[in-house]
Amino acid sequence: METPSPLQQALHVLPKDASESIVSNIFSPKLFEALGFQQGETVPQFRVSPRGGSAVDYALRKNTSTDDFFLKSRKNPNLLVELKARNCDLSPGSKDYIETCQQLKCYLLAPRCIHSAEWGIITNANYIQLFRKHGRVVFPATPCRSINSENIDKLVKQMKQKIDQPERALTISVYNNKGGVGKTTTVVNLAATLTIGGWKVLVVDFDPNQEDLTKVLNISPVEGEIYRNLSDKNKNVAEIIKPFFCLPETKQQRFDVIPADPAMRGQDEAKLRQSMRFYDLRDKLLSAKSSYDYILIDTPPNWRFFSQLSLYAADVVLIPVKHNDLFSLQNAVTVITQFIPDIQEERKDGGPIALPIFLNGGKFTESQRKTTEKTIKEIIADVQEKRQFDLDPYFLSYKTSGNKDFNPLEIPAYAGIFNASFARVPAAYRDRKAFDYYNNLVKEYFVP
16 A cells, blocks of 8 residues: 555545644645745745735745745745635635635735736635636636545646646637627737737637638738648647738737638538537647737637637637627626636636626717616626626726726727728727727736
8 A cells, every 4th residue: 555645644634624724734734845845935924915914824935046035035926825724615616715716816916926926726625726827817727626635646736737837828818799899909909019018929810700800910811721720630830820010020019810711711510510629729729828928819709619619728708898789798798607607617627717898999978887887787686686696796896985886997989999900000009099098908907
């Protein structure tokens, strides 16, 4: 019989009703050791704000030299761990689980952590889950798993591998199954704004029936190439990437593109599902993740095979809506409550997650704002009553008063954005006001 590992031994002696402090004393030291952290690389009750206040149970960071001792400096944590008692229900979807996830997210985005902490773990020694932070985005890196002596070493080893070898890129699907909400415009101008900020970006036109992104950038489509690439595991996605740049070419006005494939236009759904699988696009883009900071996917305005592959490939989903289009708001609700959970069920790792909606284009008077807010709150209440699904985080925000208000980010209707499409140049490259609008979006959602 094999000798139990330190983690297995810790679980064996841990009482079933262990308090948080007992979990901390018995289980967490062995967890941190298995993750590769040594004595002096963990700080308990780490204050996440320079002015005191809230503290995460543990902050961890590797010491890089004898002069950089984390226990002494208490600066730039890389991993935060929030522990709970064993009688705290951390099963996925439970109230305790949702509250603990939100608590960890707040810690990761707090002043002393936002620029350094990339990882977070929640655990009560019954369940464990790893989260990744990319800029301002916190999303699951593993499923929330029930743990026992048989699987604990394997699960923690998988977490350690992710922490030690992080994927560089954040993959974002811009999606609403309602057309006319500005998905392509959003993808193009987000890419341009991110490159001006120094980030390396790849955009994917995965709407072969419209090819809007490919057309607006004046790039030749790739006849049959994406289809062959996705259906042949031996092909590399780098073969179908093309550059887009403005003249004179600079790093700040350049990003890469996977153009649309006309050969995929009008393909029969049954045939597509025979030749490709849900995870093919995700697997292909994995090889590109080490070369880019952001991968943006332009999706079709429907819930068919291409849209499903696009969301399966994503870490997060950005949902544009029109304030004066009830259907775009209702469709956003469907995306959040039905489509994304369906993909999460397929993937089994908690992803992708929805980001809060934003209002894309259109004049927005105070009267219209009140009408839209009233409609949204009615939709939220109806979904809460009928489906027990909390839409507040996706549509409402807290102000200093503590009240929940409809206060989404807005990209106003602006002629400079519309006119740029005729010049085949992203508006953010040629118009300062357009850049400012999209830079607000970048700072709100992605870059601290």
